[in-house]
Amino acid sequence: xxxxxxxxxxxxxxxxxxxxxxxxxxxxxxxxxxxxxxxxxxxxxxxxxxxxxxxxxxxxxxxxxxxxxxxxxxxxxxxxxxxxxxxxxxxxxxxxxxxxxxxxxxxxxxxxxxxxxxxxxxxxxxxxxxxxxxxxxxxxxxxxxxxxxxxxxxxxxxxxxxxxxxxxxxxxxxxxxxxxxxxxxxxxxxxxxxxxxxxxxxxxxxxxxxxxxxxxxxxxxxxxxxxxxxxxxxxxxxxxxxxxxxxxxxxxxxxxxxxxxxxxxxxxxxxxxxxxxxxxxxxxxxxxxxxxxxxxxxxxxxxxxx
Numbered sequence: 001x002x003x004x005x006x007x008x009x010x011x012x013x014x015x016x017x018x019x020x021x022x023x024x025x026x027x028x029x030x031x032x033x034x035x036x037x038x039x040x041x042x043x044x045x046x047x048x049x050x051x052x053x054x055x056x057x058x059x060x061x062x063x064x065x066x067x068x069x070x071x072x073x074x075x076x077x078x079x080x081x082x083x084x085x086x087x088x089x090x091x092x093x094x095x096x097x098x099x100x101x102x103x104x105x106x107x108x109x110x111x112x113x114x115x116x117x118x119x120x121x122x123x124x125x126x127x128x129x130x131x132x133x134x135x136x137x138x139x140x141x142x143x144x145x146x147x148x149x150x151x152x153x154x155x156x157x158x159x160x161x162x163x164x165x166x167x168x169x170x171x172x173x174x175x176x177x178x179x180x181x182x183x184x185x186x187x188x189x190x191x192x193x194x195x196x197x198x199x200x201x202x203x204x205x206x207x208x209x210x211x212x213x214x215x216x217x218x219x220x221x222x223x224x225x226x227x228x229x230x231x232x233x234x235x236x237x238x239x240x241x242x243x244x245x246x247x248x249x250x251x252x253x254x255x256x257x258x259x260x261x262x263x264x265x266x267x268x269x270x271x272x273x274x275x276x277x278x279x280x281x282x283x284x285x286x287x288x289x290x291x292x293x294x295x296x297x298x299x300x301x302x303x304x305x306x
Contacts, residue, residue: 010070016134034060069095074236089114100176102240116156127228140168184244194226
């Protein structure tokens, strides 16, 4: 057992998966669950995800050794203002958000003396959301990136590293700006492209749109899976990681212009050269253990929540 009490602030896909995995691995004695919606809290209780349940985040974090923010990043300021007076000295505070510099900028000014903030980002997820979408194996074989400030207590970083490793993740430590730039191209821009392509289909004439949906091939289906992700979470990602997203989106648009010209000009060699390079990237991802060659991304899709 690593922690006597963990407080989960937010209980969607990531929060519920942490609860299930931590319990399965015997890492915690008491799990306190807090969320702002009574219906969501009731759902979490019906699933027995925790040991105590409250709509008050401040109540949940009292005496907690580890506090994990599992809310959209845009809510961090309000949540931190509520829980700061209730955090006990020596507690580790972390999060699971996809943008790390923003987390540091918002949370550190409100951090009480003696509380150790270690930002975290598990690179795991599905397009599903809500308490019933979680499953204990979500983090197995995945990466979790920690982006602690240079002055944070090393023992806190070590403890959180051990926690994520016990959940099945490999852990990498890097600085927050670098994390945000890397995730802008590996996650944020791809989501933006998916939202845009699916939105384009929605803007088509009704008869054409119905045919696109009826005859969806795997490429478009995969885009719709990504575009089905939590809209509030992804809204906050783009608003809080704006600079890095714009930089990578700019690079993408330049490359898209080159591809546009190759298609327009009938430049077969240029198209083949690009497709050969991108195919090699796909193979390198599989070789790195971040994907399998199996159909449907090699994933078993969890059931949709009620």
